[in-house]
Amino acid sequence: MIIPVRCFSCGAVVAHVWEEYNAKVDGGMEQAQALDEVGLERYCCRRMFIGHIDLLEDVAGFSAARQR
Numbered sequence: 001m002i003i004p005v006r007c008f009s010c011g012a013v014v015a016h017v018w019e020e021y022n023a024k025v026d027g028g029m030e031q032a033q034a035l036d037e038v039g040l041e042r043y044c045c046r047r048m049f050i051g052h053i054d055l056l057e058d059v060a061g062f063s064a065a066r067q068r
Contacts, residue, residue, distance in 0.1 A: 002056060003015050003048065003049070004048065007042070007044050007048050008044070008048065009045075009047075010042060010044050010045065012042065014040065014045050014048050017039065018049070021038050021040075024037060031050060035050075
């Protein structure tokens with residue numbers, strides 16, 4: 001789905017750096033270095049990005065709006 005707005009553990013806002021992180025990783029940067037550059041230092045916040053699987057395109061086909 002989409003990245004949660006806040007970290008599940010500490011409650012820090014993390015969603016505002018998602019696009020920047022993706023751009024860096026898609027550009028060939030290592031994940032750890034990209035997380036450092038966007039400012040995510042806590043392990044729990046880093047886990048939110050490393051463990052995220054983007055399923056939006058897979059699930060979107062089942063929405064009511066697309067079935068019309």
